Amino acid sequence: MAAMVQRLRGSVLTSPTSSAVNLVGLLVVAIAVVAALQRIYQSGPTYFFQTLGFGMAQGAIFALVALGYTMVYGIIELINFAHGDVFTLGAFFSLAVMPLFGLTAGKAPSTALILPLIGLFVVTMLFCALVNVAIERVAYRPLRHAPRLAPLITAIGMSAFLEGVMFIWRGPYNLAYPDFLPEQQISLGGGVTIAAKAVMVIVIAIVLMIGLTLFVGRSKLGKAMRATAQDRDAAQLMGIDINRTISATFFIGAALAGAGGIIYGLYYNSVAAFDGFQYGLIAFTAAVFGGIGNIPGAALGGFAIGIIAAISDGYFSVSWTQIMIFGILIFVLVFRPTGLLGMRVPEK
Amino acid sequence: MVRARGLGVLIVATLFAFACGSSGGGGSTSKGEIDIASDLPTSGADASSGLPTQYGAQFAVTQKGTVDGFTLKFVPFDDSVNGVHNPTKGAQNVQQMISNTKILGMVGPFNSGVAAAEIPVANQAPLAMISPSNTNECLTLVFPYCQSYAGYTAAALRPTGKNNYFRIAANDTHQGPAMADFAYDTLGVKVIAVWDDQEPFGLGVANNFATEFQKKGGTVVARQGFDTSSKPDFHSWLNRAKAAGATAIYAGATSATYGCIPRAESQGIFDPSTYYLGPDGIGDAQCISDAGATMGNDHMYASQGVADANSNPSAASTIAAYKAAHPNPSDTAAYTYAAYDCAAILIDSIDRAIKANNGNMPTRQAVIDQIAQTNNFPGLTGTYTLNSTGDPTTPALQIQQYKSGAWTTIKNLSVTS
Numbered sequence: 214m215a216a217m218v219q220r221l222r223g224s225v226l227t228s229p230t231s232s233a234v235n236l237v238g239l240l241v242v243a244i245a246v247v248a249a250l251q252r253i254y255q256s257g258p259t260y261f262f263q264t265l266g267f268g269m270a271q272g273a274i275f276a277l278v279a280l281g282y283t284m285v286y287g288i289i290e291l292i293n294f295a296h297g298d299v300f301t302l303g304a305f306f307s308l309a310v311m312p313l314f315g316l317t318a319g320k321a322p323s324t325a326l327i328l329p330l331i332g333l334f335v336v337t338m339l340f341c342a343l344v345n346v347a348i349e350r351v352a353y354r355p356l357r358h359a360p361r362l363a364p365l366i367t368a369i370g371m372s373a374f375l376e377g378v379m380f381i382w383r384g385p386y387n388l389a390y391p392d393f394l395p396e397q398q399i400s401l402g403g404g405v406t407i408a409a410k411a412v413m414v415i416v417i418a419i420v421l422m423i424g425l426t427l428f429v430g431r432s433k434l435g436k437a438m439r440a441t442a443q444d445r446d447a448a449q450l451m452g453i454d455i456n457r458t459i460s461a462t463f464f465i466g467a468a469l470a471g472a473g474g475i476i477y478g479l480y481y482n483s484v485a486a487f488d489g490f491q492y493g494l495i496a497f498t499a500a501v502f503g504g505i506g507n508i509p510g511a512a513l514g515g516f517a518i519g520i521i522a523a524i525s526d527g528y529f530s531v532s533w534t535q536i537m538i539f540g541i542l543i544f545v546l547v548f549r550p551t552g553l554l555g556m557r558v559p560e561k
Numbered sequence: 562m563v564r565a566r567g568l569g570v571l572i573v574a575t576l577f578a579f580a581c582g583s584s585g586g587g588g589s590t591s592k593g594e595i596d597i598a599s600d601l602p603t604s605g606a607d608a609s610s611g612l613p614t615q616y617g618a619q620f621a622v623t624q625k626g627t628v629d630g631f632t633l634k635f636v637p638f639d640d641s642v643n644g645v646h647n648p649t650k651g652a653q654n655v656q657q658m659i660s661n662t663k664i665l666g667m668v669g670p671f672n673s674g675v676a677a678a679e680i681p682v683a684n685q686a687p688l689a690m691i692s693p694s695n696t697n698e699c700l701t702l703v704f705p706y707c708q709s710y711a712g713y714t715a716a717a718l719r720p721t722g723k724n725n726y727f728r729i730a731a732n733d734t735h736q737g738p739a740m741a742d743f744a745y746d747t748l749g750v751k752v753i754a755v756w757d758d759q760e761p762f763g764l765g766v767a768n769n770f771a772t773e774f775q776k777k778g779g780t781v782v783a784r785q786g787f788d789t790s791s792k793p794d795f796h797s798w799l800n801r802a803k804a805a806g807a808t809a810i811y812a813g814a815t816s817a818t819y820g821c822i823p824r825a826e827s828q829g830i831f832d833p834s835t836y837y838l839g840p841d842g843i844g845d846a847q848c849i850s851d852a853g854a855t856m857g858n859d860h861m862y863a864s865q866g867v868a869d870a871n872s873n874p875s876a877a878s879t880i881a882a883y884k885a886a887h888p889n890p891s892d893t894a895a896y897t898y899a900a901y902d903c904a905a906i907l908i909d910s911i912d913r914a915i916k917a918n919n920g921n922m923p924t925r926q927a928v929i930d931q932i933a934q935t936n937n938f939p940g941l942t943g944t945y946t947l948n949s950t951g952d953p954t955t956p957a958l959q960i961q962q963y964k965s966g967a968w969t970t971i972k973n974l975s976v977t978s
Contacts, residue, residue: 385644
């Protein structure tokens with residue numbers, strides 16, 4: 214541990230004054246960690262696993278949204294601000310088409326709901342994916358060779374546009390989202406329980422993320438995406454259709470955001486037009502935390518922020534949560550400016 | 562200061578010219594128009610409580626029609642921005658009211674935070690304000706904690722040093738403790754978790770609830786403020802509250818600050834029979850929708866800062882007339898009849914001010930002076946005597962329970978101080 218700290222410090226520190234400052238920083242973090250561990254120990258394992266479950270459920274949704282940010286940034290170095298709103302659109306759209314699948318409020322959770330829910334996921338993911346591809350075609354592709362700030366502003370514009378559309382469509386109210394997930398606690402043995410709802414959210418998210426990782430790692434299109442991310446011109450020279458590849462990236466990212474929107478609705482049972490903006494910001498933070506452009510990094514970053522938030526909420530005070538998340542973020546980025554798992558962006 | 566006086570002279574001059582002009586027109590025709598404004602959040606998330614309140618005030622104005630030969634007109638303003646009440650918008654609305662010399666007073670605002678922004682603006686005109694629902698105690702009373710937690714003092718809100726603001730709702734020194742007494746004595750709750758939305762109203766009512774609950778001998782656990790500028794995740798906190806032994810939850814919040822979202826999220830953590838309590842801000846339809854199908858049940862209670870008009874026999878005919886004009890059940894909410902009373906008190910005061918001014922259009926200051934003289938005014942929600950700081954001398958409250966689809970009054974309380 215000491216050797217590692219020494220090595221980490223050696224890599225960033227040069228002057229003795231900043232060395233002292235960093236030592237103080239390390240000390241503060243060490244005290245916080247000890248305090249957290251002590252509280253966790255005192256409250257027992259059941260409470261810990263419940264808190265962890267809530268954190269992972271929230272983190273899973275962050276992660277699904279973060280993946281879309283990180284994929285788009287990885288391939289065209291654009292922060293797609295509209296992504297958080299595509300996520301909300303997923304929740305809104307699924308709420309509207311739900312009755313077509315026989316999913317109406319008040320239906321008790323049962324295995325008979327699994328198939329309609331899968332159908333709902335597929336249709337919503339497809340819808341969000343097409344919307345995002347359209348956004349790319351209209352607002353980003355014409356600006357691909359424009360100064361970097363131009364697509365950033367069109368992205369903010371698209372975000373405002375989507376929020377406005379949802380606002381006009383359903384108003385600013387919190388919309389009730391029906392509850393189709395079971396409420397039971399699952400026993401993990403030894404009196405330790407975790408909410409079934411949280412477990413389901415986490416499992417759905419992880420399955421989607423594994424699917425994405427396999428797709429990008431194994432499929433031909435995935436390979437094209439990675440090649441485009443590495444060097445767009447070289448990829449084009451190798452015969453890769455850049456436009457199609459970038460569209461595919463937006464398609465997949467938004468499909469995950471759409472799924473995230475449904476999970477958000479099912480888990481929190483309410484959604485409002487402006488919810489996605491804050492979620493987008495946190496998810497973007499998660500993507501930077503894990504290493505922008507890095508798919509496993511975004512997932513890790515999302516879960517990490519969710520868990521830090523839950524531990525802070527559950528063991529300390531909600532007032533400390535933002536401070537803890539961003540304190541840890543600053544700490545990680547100071548030592549690893551490329552994020553937890555390293556950056557993967559086009560090489561210039 | 563100089564500018565304010567200049568404006569005052571201008572207003573008086575305009576009114577004088579107006580009054581002279583119209584009095585020459587003959588005896589039986591209207592002497593002119595007097596406007597009653599309202600400022601309430603009537604669009605978006607707050608509309609479920611704001612609109613029924615506006616309808617109440619409007620009904621009183623149209624029912625009265627004229628006062629001493631002047632035609633009454635109702636001028637509603639909306640202080641919502643993007644669907645949520647907004648103090649800056651409220652202050653702008655008051656500026657607009659001041660520039661309309663026919664407006665002699667306003668009913669509203671709905672939210673204490675909006676009132677804090679509006680009172681200083683209206684105070685310099687001066688324009689009479691009378692609110693059916695503002696409950697923050699620091700708007701009218703002096704407490705050592707006002708500056709630090711509400712961010713203002715009653716004196717700082719009144720730059721001219723004279724009062725122009727009145728209300729008929731019981732302030733939070735009553736509403737929080739009333740629910741604390743009810744929870745401890747009637748519901749038998751001994752350990753409760755309390756959260757607030759970090760707004761002047763929510764924080765104030767939660768603090769007053771907690772203080773009284775502890776004074777009774779109860780225990781407050783997991784006392785927590787949430788940043789409600791975006792929707793928080795309440796799960797971990799609810800679990801902490803449960804682990805700390807809470808058997809009920811008090812929300813110092815409104816439906817616009819996610820007051821009943823924790824109720825939905827507590828599903829699976831707390832039993833559906835756990836009590837969920839809150840102030841008037843959660844006693845609306847949005848709260849029930851947010852609480853969800855399972856948790857939005859009859860174990861939810863809200864206090865209201867006015868008494869129930871339905872228990873007043875002499876209010877029955879007016880209530881029936883209102884319901885005939887507004888048959889939709891969602892057009893009637895907790896403060897509908899309180900807003901009616903506010904408008905009625907305002908019109909009654911204008912009437913006295915006109916009579917004191919020999920039948921001519923009174924000044925705005927004269928109207929304010931007459932409101933402060935309000936003595937045993939028979940309203941729908943109670944009999945009101947207003948004191949010089951703007952509060953009712955014997956405020957009344959009610960506790961409502963969510964029962965079979967509606968918030969139902971289960972207890973009326975009157976406060977004698």
